[in-house]
Amino acid sequence: MTYPIRPIDESEFPVYSQVLEEAFGWAPHPAMIERAKAETEFDRTLAAFDGDQMAGVTSVYSFTMTVPGGQLPVAGVTAVSVLPSHRRRGVLSALMRRQLSDIRERGEPVAALYASESLIYGRYGYGRASTSLPFRIDTRRSAFVRNAPQDPSLRIRVAKPAQVREELEKLFAAVVTRRPGRYERNAHHWTGILADEEADQAGRGPLRAILAEDDQGVRGYALFRIKSSWDENDIPAGTLMLGELEAADPAAYALLWRNVLDRDLVTRVETYGRPVDDPLIALLADQRQVRARWADELWVRVVEVDRALSARSYAAPVDVVIEVEDDVCPWNARRWRLTADLTGATCKPVDDEPDVTLPVAALGSAYLGDGMLGEQLQAGLLREHTAGVVHRLATAMSWSPRPWTGLVF
Structure with a gap:
């Protein structure tokens, strides 16, 4: 039908x-x-x-x-x-x-989504492009390394989230371009983030905010909820559920995390998902206290190969002819020469012999800088015609910091 x-x-x-x-x-x-x-x-x-x-x-x-x-x-x-x-x-x-x-x-030139079922979207050319790291930390074992950054000019301000919306928006706008996968937020996004009706709380308590600031203004913020609890011996065992933590610099970042981890009556901090290279891991003296699980996050689909590949930057020079397999978007299904260095990139259709043949989903998975081209080659999912070209392509498409979106849409 x-x-x-x-x-x-x-x-x-x-x-x-x-x-x-x-x-x-x-x-x-x-x-x-x-x-x-x-x-x-x-x-x-x-x-x-x-x-x-x-x-x-x-x-x-x-x-x-x-x-x-x-x-x-x-x-x-x-x-x-x-x-x-x-x-x-x-x-x-x-x-x-x-x-x-x-x-x-x-x-x-690019589409992206969060997959409710990860089995579905590879059929339509989407590849897993970023990873989220939900984790929990026992606050009693959360000491930082001795050389954690500090700035005496910084202070913490407790605030009602809705009352500092403008400051939150300004800070986020200042950091959104630092990590692939983040997207600019409009008024509707912020209304949803700061929503705090009973249905939004879901038994986890009201939304709370802290800001790290100095005399020049806000340098970071955290949004969270606290679920109060006591054990059978009336010992506090509350859980702080972190929604967001954004900072403009390392000292503000460390101060916000320290305030979150030192919250009275809280013995555990849980996150809904953080970057796999979250700097908190380096700050902790005992990194084993990050009890994490791996979760796929953003899935990316290259809609137009030439425009997408020429629009991003590359971590190393590369010159490669890629034969793209794409039975959903037939305009992509041909050979493309990607030529890139640290100053820019071009991607043009060619009839040359390919260096590698790959499904368009593989390009999507690598697009934001966290692909698994080498692993897919070892699994037999890519066909390498020129020895070593997949390694060179994977190196060029890699990026630091690693991609992460942080807000489901």
Whole structure:
């Protein structure tokens, strides 16, 4: 069957929401639904129809995202859902193909998403491009190394998050370009981050904020909730759940973490996810106290190979002919010469013999600087025609700091 696909309008949002609720098996609070509606870009929200019934949906947020060496317009794919009654009928495939075509027409060379199920999106050319590190720390064993940075001019200010929104926004805007995968936030994003109704608290307590500042202004902030608890002997055993911690410099960063870890009546700090190269790990005297687990985070899809590869920076010179396999976006399926050094890059179509043949998802996984091209070669998923070229390509596409997004969309 074929399913007509078109953008929805605002009047169809209730039906669109019902598809999401059925597909994800959730029942969001009405306030959360209204926030989602306010940030929906209806001209970028597609629905597939079975007759008059909305059978599947997907949407896009228009982002400016940090990539190695700069920023790029990126399509933030979200709300990918199909009714349980219409699974395995081609609804999802039709939606994803239409969406990628629309993204290309918009001039966005890259798409990115958070995957509710990691098995799905490789079929459409997405590759795992960043890793998140959720972890917990026993605060009683959280001493820093002796040479941790300090600045006597810094002080901590406790504040109501909503009352310092402007200061939080300004600080984040100053640091967003430092790490690939971060995206600029609009007013709707900040409204969601600072939302603090009962449904947002979910038994974890109100949202709290601390700011690290000096006489010139704010140099960092942390947002968190505290779930109070006592053990059977009435000994405090509270858990601090860290939402965000951002800082403009190492001293402010260290001071914020020290304040979070030294909070009275708290014995454990948990994070929803941090970068795999979070500087906190280096600050801790006993790094074994970071009890972490690995989690895939952002998945990236190269929509237009030439524009995407020429728009980012590279860590080392490389000159390679890449044969791209892409059965979803056929305009990518050809040979490309990538020539790059520390001053810039070009990517042009060629008919030369390839140095390497790879699926487009492999380029997506490496795009933000944290790909596993070498591992994929060893697994037999890439075909290297020129010895050593995958190592050179992987080195050139690597980046420090490692990519991380930090806010699900």
